[in-house]
Structure formats: C-alpha cells, structure tokens
Amino acid sequence: xxxxxxxxxxxxxxxxxxxxxxxxxxxxxxxxxxxxxxxxxxxxxxxxxxxxxxxxxxxxxxxxxxxxxxxxxxxxxxxxxxxxxxxxxxxxxxxxxxxxxxxxxxxxxxxxxxxxxxxxxxxxxxxxxxxxxxxxxxxxxxxxxxxxxxxxxxxxxxxxxxxxxxxxxxxxxxxxxxxxxxxxxxxxxxxxxxxxxxxxxxxxxxxxxxxxxxxxxxxxxxxxxxxxxxxxxxxxxxxxxxxxxxxxxxxxxxxxxxxxxxxxxxxxxxxxxx
Amino acid sequence: xxxxxxxxxxxxxxxxxxxxxxxxxxxxxxxxxxxxxxxxxxxxxxxxxxxxxxxxxxxxxxxxxxxxxxxxxxxxxxxxxxxxxxxxxxxxxxxxxxxxxxxxxxxxxxxxxxxxxxxxxxxxxxxxxxxxxxxxxxxxxxxxxxxxxxxxxxxxxxxxxxxxxxxxxxxxxxxxxxxxxxxxxxxxxxxxxxxxxxxxxxxxxxxxxxxxxxxxxxxxxxxxxxxxxxxxxxxxxxxxxxxxxxxxxxxxxxxxxxxxxxxxxxxxxxxxxxxxxxxxxxxxxxxxxxxxxxxxxxxxxxxxxxxxxxxxxxxxxxxxxxxxxxxxxxxxxxxxxxxxxxxxxxxxxxxxxxxxxxxxxxxxxxxxxxxxxxxxxxxxxxxxxxxxxxxxxxxxxxxxxxxxxxxxxxxxxxxxxxxxxxxxxxxxxxxxxxxxxxxxxxxxxxxxxxxxxxxxxxxxxxxxxxxxxxxxxxxxxxxxxxxxxxxxxxxxxxxxxxxxxxxxxxxxxxxxxxxxxxxxxxxxxxxxxxxxxxxxxxxxxxxxxxxxxxxxxxxxxxxxxxxxxxxxxxxxxxxxxxxxxxxxxxxxxxxxxxxx
Numbered sequence: 001x002x003x004x005x006x007x008x009x010x011x012x013x014x015x016x017x018x019x020x021x022x023x024x025x026x027x028x029x030x031x032x033x034x035x036x037x038x039x040x041x042x043x044x045x046x047x048x049x050x051x052x053x054x055x056x057x058x059x060x061x062x063x064x065x066x067x068x069x070x071x072x073x074x075x076x077x078x079x080x081x082x083x084x085x086x087x088x089x090x091x092x093x094x095x096x097x098x099x100x101x102x103x104x105x106x107x108x109x110x111x112x113x114x115x116x117x118x119x120x121x122x123x124x125x126x127x128x129x130x131x132x133x134x135x136x137x138x139x140x141x142x143x144x145x146x147x148x149x150x151x152x153x154x155x156x157x158x159x160x161x162x163x164x165x166x167x168x169x170x171x172x173x174x175x176x177x178x179x180x181x182x183x184x185x186x187x188x189x190x191x192x193x194x195x196x197x198x199x200x201x202x203x204x205x206x207x208x209x210x211x212x213x214x215x216x217x218x219x220x221x222x223x224x225x226x227x228x229x230x231x232x233x234x235x236x237x238x239x240x241x242x243x244x245x246x247x248x249x250x251x252x253x254x255x256x257x258x259x260x261x262x263x264x265x266x267x268x269x270x271x272x273x274x
Numbered sequence: 275x276x277x278x279x280x281x282x283x284x285x286x287x288x289x290x291x292x293x294x295x296x297x298x299x300x301x302x303x304x305x306x307x308x309x310x311x312x313x314x315x316x317x318x319x320x321x322x323x324x325x326x327x328x329x330x331x332x333x334x335x336x337x338x339x340x341x342x343x344x345x346x347x348x349x350x351x352x353x354x355x356x357x358x359x360x361x362x363x364x365x366x367x368x369x370x371x372x373x374x375x376x377x378x379x380x381x382x383x384x385x386x387x388x389x390x391x392x393x394x395x396x397x398x399x400x401x402x403x404x405x406x407x408x409x410x411x412x413x414x415x416x417x418x419x420x421x422x423x424x425x426x427x428x429x430x431x432x433x434x435x436x437x438x439x440x441x442x443x444x445x446x447x448x449x450x451x452x453x454x455x456x457x458x459x460x461x462x463x464x465x466x467x468x469x470x471x472x473x474x475x476x477x478x479x480x481x482x483x484x485x486x487x488x489x490x491x492x493x494x495x496x497x498x499x500x501x502x503x504x505x506x507x508x509x510x511x512x513x514x515x516x517x518x519x520x521x522x523x524x525x526x527x528x529x530x531x532x533x534x535x536x537x538x539x540x541x542x543x544x545x546x547x548x549x550x551x552x553x554x555x556x557x558x559x560x561x562x563x564x565x566x567x568x569x570x571x572x573x574x575x576x577x578x579x580x581x582x583x584x585x586x587x588x589x590x591x592x593x594x595x596x597x598x599x600x601x602x603x604x605x606x607x608x609x610x611x612x613x614x615x616x617x618x619x620x621x622x623x624x625x626x627x628x629x630x631x632x633x634x635x636x637x638x639x640x641x642x643x644x645x646x647x648x649x650x651x652x653x654x655x656x657x658x659x660x661x662x663x664x665x666x667x668x669x670x671x672x673x674x675x676x677x678x679x680x681x682x683x684x685x686x687x688x689x690x691x692x693x694x695x696x697x698x699x700x701x702x703x704x705x706x707x708x709x710x711x712x713x714x715x716x717x718x719x720x721x722x723x724x725x726x727x728x729x730x731x732x733x734x735x736x737x738x739x740x741x742x743x744x745x746x747x748x749x750x751x752x753x754x755x756x757x758x759x760x761x762x763x764x765x766x767x768x769x770x771x772x773x774x775x776x777x778x779x780x781x782x783x784x785x786x787x788x789x790x791x792x793x794x795x796x797x798x799x800x801x802x803x804x805x806x807x808x809x810x811x812x813x814x815x816x817x818x819x820x821x822x823x824x825x826x827x828x829x830x831x832x833x834x835x836x837x838x839x840x841x842x843x844x845x846x847x848x849x850x851x852x853x854x855x856x857x858x859x860x861x862x863x864x865x866x867x868x869x870x
Contacts, residue, residue: 001866004851061731061847062404064840068727072849121723121850129719129751136745137724241723 007073015077019084026088040089041266045259047082051075052256055249079114086111103262106255113248120244124237127191132230137238140182144231148179151224158217166210167217174202175221179228188236196229303341307367307493308348316343319490322372323463324506332503339503346496350440352376352483357443359467361480362777364767367493368468374487376466377457378479396778396836404839411738416830418810420818423788423826441771441791445482452484459484468511469519471497472549473645474592474763476777478518498549516542520647527589527614528666529658537657546586546648550575551593555642556765556801559707570705571598571605574639577617577646581633584621586648587658590614593644593763596704597636607701608636610709612762612859620668626655641704643763695865702749703858707801711759712781713834713855715742715844716867720751721852731847732832741832742804742844752868755853757844758783758804758832762859766796766805775829782834792827805831 022043029036054075057065065071086107095104128134135143151171159168177183184195203222207215319325320343333339349372352358358376359365369376399407435441445451460466460481470477471494492500501508520542524530530538551574565573577595578588594612598605611617617638624632649658703709726744733740742757760783767775767783774790777783785796785805797805809825810818817825834855835842845855854867 001863001870003870058727058847058849060405060408061727061843062399062407062735062838063401067846068849069851125722125724125850125852126720126751128724129748134719134748134753238724242725 011073011077015080018081022081022084022088035270037089038266038270040085041263044082044085044089045263047078047085048256048259051078051082052252055252076118079111083111099258099262099265103255103258106251106258110248110251110255113244113251117244117248120241124241128234128237131233135231135234137235137242140231140235140238144179144182144228147224147228147231151175151179151221154217154220162213164210164214166206167214167221170203170206171221174199175225178225182232182235182239184229184232185236185239188233189240196225199225303345306345306348307491307496311344311348313344315349316340319343319347319372324504327506328504333499337499342496342499346499347490347492350489350491352442352487352489353444354483354485355445355448356483357445358481358483358489359470359477359479360443360773360776361478362476363770363773364474364476364764365467365470366474366768367491368465368471368497370465370490370492371460371462372488372490373462375459375461375484376481376487376489377452377459377484378466378481379451380456380458380479396780396782396784396833398839399837401839407734407737411734412813413738414811414813414815415739416808416810416828417737417813417815418787418818418828420812435791443772448482448484465507465510468497469515472501472511473515473519474643475519512547515547516545520545523591523647529587529616529619529662532661532663533657541649541653541657544650544653546650547591548577548646548648549644550577550595550646551640551643555707556799559642559801571639574641577638577640577644578634580635580637583631584618584625584634584651586650587619587622587654588617588638589647589649590616591645591647594641594707594709595644595646596639596641598639599636605637606697607704609700609861610641610704611638612709615859622651622654623659623667625651626659642707695861695868696750699750699752699868702747706747706754708754708759709858710761710763712762712857712859713758713760713842714858715755715757715759715832716854716856717744717753717755718751718852718854719748719753721850722753723850723852725849727847727849728844728853731843735835735838735843736833739808739830741830756802756804758800758834759802759858760832760834766800768799769795771795778836780836782836783831784833784836785829785831787828790828792829794827794829796829805829 022040026036026040029039054071057068057071061068090104095101155168155171159165178199184192187193187195200222203218203225207218210218320328320340325343328339330339333342352374358369361379451457466481467477469475471492501511521538524533524538524541524545530541533541574596578584580600590611590613592613594610595617596607597609597611597617598607600606617636618634621632621634624630708714724744729740729742729744732742742755744755746753746755748754760781764775764777764783767777770776771793772789772791774786774788775783775796776786792807794807797807806829807827808830810828812818820826832842835844840846842855845853851870856864856867858864
C-alpha cells in the first residue's frame with residue numbers, strides 16, 4: 001500500500017511535469033503565431049469539465065468508476081493544474097469586460113474555496129478527534145436538547161428542594177441562552193477556549209458566595225457546560241467541513257455555464273486569419 | 275410553624291431496596307435446551323444403546339447423565355423431506371437417530387446443495403441494472419414488494435411453519451432426489467453433526483429425513499460432557515474427526531504439506547484435541563470488556579504458560595487465542611491467533627536445531643472459545659521438522675530470561691505486528707473481539723471529514739437503506755464502525771431456524787430476505803450489535819402485515835455489496851482514504867493501512 005507521503009510526492013512531480021508540458025506547448029503555439037488563447041482555453045475547459053465530473057462520480061457510487069479517493073487525488077492535482085492553465089490563458093492580466101470579470105471572480109472563488117476545503121479536510125478531522133467525544137452531526141441537536149432538558153430539570157429540582165434562587169437566577173441570566181442553541185461558532189473554528197473559560201470563571205465566582213450544597217450543584221453545572229461546549233465545538237467544525245461545499249459546488253456550476261458561454265462568444269466574435 | 279407529621283405507609287418495595295437483593299443463584303440448567311423433555315423421555319433414551327451402556331457413576335453429581343439428557347437434549351421429529359442440517363450452515367448441536375432414517379447428499383452440486391436451495395443467488399448486477407438503481411431505488415425506507423414473498427421459493431425447498439410451530443424446510447420429490455443423486459443413509463442408533471457442533475465449523479453436507487424420523491438433538495455443552503465421560507462416545511467422535519476432517523486440515527497446512535501419506539497418517543493418529551473456554555462467549559464478553567485487563571485475563575482459560583516446556587505444536591482449529599508476554603505485574607498482548615495459525619513452532623524448532631530445552635516464550639489463552647489441535651513435540655521432531663522447508667522455519671529464538679520486560683521474537687509476522695501496532699490498539703481489538711472480522715470497517719478519524727459519502731453510497735447500493743452506522747468504539751484514532759464484520763466465527767448464524775443467514779460462496783455472511791422470519795435470533799446473538807431488525811413496508815409506505823395483523827419484521831445488515839459491481843460501496847466512496855474494510859487476520863494489510 002502506497003504511503004501518503006509517497007503519493008503526495010508522485011502527485012506533485014506529475015503536476016510539475018504536466019504544467020511544464022503545458023507551458024512548452026503554449027510557447028510553441030505562440031511561436032507558431034497561432035492564437036494561444038484558444039489552446040489554453042480548451043485545456044482549461046476540459047480540465048474544469050474533468051473536475052466537475054467528480055460530483056457526478058459521487059452520485060453514482062454503485063458504478064465501477066474508480067474509487068472516490070483516486071478521484072479526489074485527481075481533483076486536487078487537476079485543480080492546481082487548472083490554475084496553471086488559467087494563468088497562461090489570462091496571461092497575468094486582470095480581465096476586461098463583464099463576462100470575463102465574472103469568470104475571473106468565479107474561478108478565483110472556486111479555486112479559493114477548493115484550497116480552503118482541502119485545508120479543512122486535512123486539519124479539522126484530527127482536531128475533532130482529539131477534542132472530546134466524537135458525535136454524529138445529525139445527533140448534535142438531539143444531545144443538545146437532552147442536555148438542556150436535563151439541566152432545566154436539575155435546576156427546578158434543586159430550587160424545589162433548597163428554596164435557593166441564586167442558582168435559578170444564574171441559569172436564567174447566563175446559562176439558558178448558552179444551552180439554547182449552538183454558541184461561539186467562530187471561537188471554536190479558531191480554536192479559542194476563551195468563551196468556555198469565561199463562563200466557567202463566572203460560575204466559579206458564583207461558587208464563592210453560595211453554600212456548600214449550591215457549590216456542589218454548580219460543579220455539576222460546570223460539567224454540563226463542558227459537555228455543551230464540546231457539542232458546540234463538534235457542531236462548528238463539522239458544520240464548516242460540510243458547509244464549504246455549499247460555496248464550492250454552486251460556484252463550480254456557475255463557472256461551467258459561463259465558461260461555455262465565454263467559449264461560444266470567443267468563437268462567435270473571433271475574426272482570425274481567413 | 276409546627277411540623278405536620280405524616281404517617282408513611284410501609285412500602286415493601288422501599289423496604290426491599292434497603293436490603294441486599296436476593297435471587298436464586300443462576301445455574302447451568304436454568305434454561306433447558308428443550309421445554310418438552312420429560313423424565314419418561316430420559317428413561318426411554320437410557321434404554322437405547324449406546325446410552326444404555328453408559329455408566330452413570332462416571333458423571334459428577336453436579337452434572338449427572340440424567341440431568342444432561344433432561345436439560346441439554348431435546349427430541350425433534352421430522353417428516354419425509356424435511357432438512358435437518360444445511361451444508362455450510364453453522365450449528366451448535368449434534369443429532370442421534372432415535373427412529374427412522376436420514377440421508378446425506380454426497381454430491382456437491384446435488385439438488386439441495388447450498389447454492390441450489392431457496393436462497394437468493396448473489397450475482398453482481400450488470401452496468402445497466404446498477405445504473406437503474408439511480409431511479410429505481412424506493413424513496414421510503416425498508417420498502418419491499420409483498421409479491422416477492424408469495425413466490426419466493428427456489429427449486430428445492432421452502433421454509434414453512436408446521437402446526438407445532440416448528441420451522442422446517444421441506445424438499446419436494448424426495449423419491450426423485452433419491453433416484454437422481456448419490457446419497458447415503460444414516461440409520462437408527464447413529465450420531466451425526468457432532469464434528470461441526472464441537473468444532474464450530476460449517477456443516478459439511480446437507481442432511482434430510484427420508485421417512486418419519488425422530489432425532490435426539492444434543493447441544494454442544496451436553497455433547498462435550500458426554501465426550502469427556504463416555505469413552506465410547508469420545509472414541510466415536512475422535513475417530514470420525516480423524517477420518518473426515520483432520521487429514522484435509524493438516525494437508526492444507528503449510529507445515530504438513532510436504533509429508534508423505536504414511537507420515538501424515540502417523541501425525542493424524544498422534545494428534546490430540548482440546549477445547550478451551552466457553553462456546554457461548556458472545557453472551558458474556560461485553561460484560562468482561564468493562565473489567566480491568568488483569569481480571570479479563572483471569573477469565574481467559576490458560577492454554578500454555580510461558581516458561582513451561584513446549585510439549586507440542588498447537589494449531590487453532592476454530593476460535594481465537596491471545597498470545598501474551600509477562601510484563602511488569604501483568605501480561606502484555608503480543609498478538610492474537612485464529613483458525614489455521616499455530617503456537618510453539620519457534621520453540622520446538624529452536625530446541626530441535628540447537629539441542630536445547632528452551633520453554634514457551636509466550637503464554638496462550640483462549641479468547642472466548644478455542645478448539646485446538648496438539649501435535650506432540652516428539653512427532654514434530656521425528657516426522658515434520660526434518661523435511662520442512664527452510665523458508666517455513668521461524669527465526670532463531672531469543673532467550674526469555676535475558677529479555678524479561680522486552681518483547682522476544684516469535685515469528686516474523688508477530689514481530690512486525692508488535693513493532694507497528696500500538697499495544698493499546700492491539701488490546702482494544704482483542705478485548706472487543708474485533709479480530710473476529712474478515713471485513714471489519716475501520717475508519718481513520720484523523721482523515722474522516724464526516725461527509726457521510728460512505729453512508730450515502732451504502733444506502734444507494736441497498737434500496738436507499740444504509741446498512742451500517744458511521745459510529746462505534748474508537749481507539750488510536752481508529753473507529754470500528756457499527757457494520758457487519760463478516761466474522762470468521764459468525765455466531766449470528768447459530769440457531770437461525772430457516773438458514774436465512776448464511777455464508778455465501780464468496781465468504782460474505784448474508785441474510786436472505788425472503789426466508790428470514792424475523793425471529794431476531796441472529797440480532798440477539800451478534801455480539802457487536804451489527805444486525806438490525808426492521809419493519810418492512812410496501813411501496814406506498816404502509817407496513818406489510820402478517821396473517822396475525824402484526825408487522826412483518828426482517829433482519830438487515832451489511833452484505834458487503836455482494837450484488838454490486840466492484841465490492842463494498844462504502845470503501846470505494848470514501849474520498850479521503852479514511853474508510854477500509856480489513857480482514858483482521860491479514861495483519862500485513864492492517865499494519866500497512868495503519869502506517870500509510
């Protein structure tokens with residue numbers, strides 16, 4: 001079985017080689033006084049089409065169309081190759097004209113979101129694994145609601161038994177919102193534990209002014225806060241892992257449609273040598 | 275304010291909770307094999323040879339012969355054509371013919387050969403049929419066409435429920451089958467099915483009743499007692515095993531492949547059989563898994579102890595054993611061995627080559643249940659080792675005394691596994707019995723992006739019903755997902771009344787939907803909780819009901835995409851190489867995958 005590092009080395013070497021070939025071919029086209037834009041344009045269009053087919057492969061898992069992991073590797077390196085093709089196609093210039101500008105923006109958007117997605121795919125799984133219990137994304141709302149219901153019931157029970165309102169007030173003012181829905185999305189993405197530390201700190205401040213029974217109860221609440229924080233963390237990272245595709249895929253389809261339109265216009269308005 | 279006194283009524287429940295609970299201590303025969311066995315039945319059996327010749331004094335008071343017959347046996351009646359055992363199925367019982375005759379089909383491609391029974395044939399779909407799943411897959415979960423159950427029966431037999439509620443499979447045209455195919459009779463007073471029951475191996479042939487037949491079915495626990503206490507039965511079983519199975523098993527083993535017929539026969543004659551542990555390990559292992567390693571080891575029967583003289587080569591016939599090494603105050607798991615793998619070869623070869631007396635370097639314990647063959651050292655030295663190829667000889671042994679606390683060498687494979695599989699991960703695999711899997715779904719959580727493409731692919735390949743849950747115990751960043759592992763020791767197959775759950779000709783454990791009667795035996799037996807019972811619906815989403823107006827229930831699980839092109843869709847759909855189906859006995863693949 002090929003190791004990841006060996007596969008990466010092979011992929012990068014192949015990318016470099018094929019990019020070099022493209023550059024040489026493009027130079028030959030330029031030297032032969034033919035319009036190189038058509039050549040690089042077709043290379044780019046075919047590459048983009050190949051990249052888009054990955055999504056089709058995903059929709060047909062029962063057909064022997066190669067493993068998704070092989071397609072992913074192709075997608076990654078063909079994606080980088082498309083950047084080389086794109087640069088050669090536009091010639092290091094910012095485009096003019098509305099369609100070209102839109103195309104440029106879409107290409108940058110698709111490439112940027114793709115690289116961002118690759119970064120997320122290679123970093124977030126390990127972060128999720130090492131941060132508390134791994135929870136199925138679809139089950140997070142269930143666990144959150146269960147945790148909130150448990151906390152609410154515990155607080156009501158505690159108030160009922162002790163007639164103390166300190167904990168109940170704290171729950172209403174500070175905890176109810178926290179347990180209500182996912183919180184601190186951006187903090188979790190940036191691996192910041194500040195909101196958690198801050199909330200635990202507030203609980204500890206309260207513990208200084210309450211009796212021993214309430215202190216014990218607040219300790220219990222601290223445990224639940226940590227559990228909720230882990231759910232929020234899982235939610236934030238898993239949501240982002242799924243969410244980036246909602247940017248990448250629609251932009252890809254827009255890019256494909258406008259690319260075809262662009263090619264059509266390019267041929268329609270090309271005078272050329274007759 | 276004066277306190278109001280309330281009289282608290284006496285609550286027997288509360289009172290009982292205050293005291294330690296007391297129940298009757300569970301005993302071996304709390305749940306007898308058959309409910310209908312009576313003392314009269316026992317008397318009747320004891321009047322029939324060989325039971326009439328058994329000396330009851332040979333049995334201890336805790337497990338008397340009459341108790342065994344009353345609790346570990348049952349009388350089953352079969353009408354002509356009814357199948358008693360099906361080839362390749364697993365069983366936990368043997369049979370003794372009280373009256374009538376049964377027949378064994380000798381032809382592998384005969385009328386009731388496993389492949390020709392009612393079970394669905396698993397041929398991979400063609401391209402068009404595979405593609406058609408895109409629009410043919412139903413939108414609703416667990417949808418079935420009720421018509422498929424009306425005429426689901428194949429060529430030879432069909433499961434049906436008799437008036438006495440027994441599920442049987444009846445062959446049609448018995449007289450024609452007898453004319454057309456080569457069969458042999460087994461008559462009154464003979465045993466059959468004992469090798470498969472004791473060795474937990476698949477049935478080697480299908481057997482059906484030729485006439486009205488009465489059989490004494492003996493579960494393996496009772497059979498084991500009888501074998502231990504009754505020399506006649508022991509001799510009979512051992513003789514059958516030596517004649518029918520051992521020769522083929524040894525010939526297939528690389529260590530014995532070079533032996534000429536005469537020497538092989540001598541080895542066969544000298545081979546001893548031993549069984550360790552509990553056949554029903556799956557019932558208790560979850561409870562044991564929660565205990566500390568040292569306590570768990572105490573519950574694992576010791577087969578051989580490191581430091582002891584190697585009195586023979588041990589080969590696992592069925593089940594699993596843990597290879598461990600004393601380390602500090604405990605034992606460190608070095609490896610696990612299963613069917614066909616051996617223990618003790620290095621020591622025997624070392625002592626033979628160097629004329630030394632090195633003891634076993636490791637301890638061997640039964641994980642749950644293990645059936646072993648022991649080939650005495652003398653036989654190994656005299657007959658086997660002289661002609662053994664150099665390639666098969668293990669590397670030189672390192673002395674245990676110089677190495678205490680470190681890991682000595684056993685053989686190349688184990689050495690590699692201990693070097694590259696984390697100790698804790700190895701323990702995790704053994705404690706949870708995950709090494710039982712031949713297609714265990716492992717997910718590298720450091721690479722899994724939670725995209726659920728694997729789940730979607732599984733659903734797409736199974737009429738929109740995912741057959742696994744992407745969740746499960748995790749160790750060393752590796753998750754063992756809740757998916758059928760297609761076990762080497764498939765305990766789920768034991769007790770299926772219709773043979774619906776079976777091993778396909780390609781090795782997958784599959785459930786035939788048409789013949790599953792929803793009895794939940796397989797789901798309850800699966801120690802990994804990988805079989806789910808579902809209520810089935812028609813195309814409009816309404817439950818399919820039986821004659822009693824209760825919903826029809828079916829067992830479902832991963833079938834390793836047996837009828838799909840190119841195997842398991844889950845593995846092929848994973849875009850990040852996070853998911854892999856691995857045979858846990860191909861340690862090279864496991865190590866390579868873990869160290870990618």
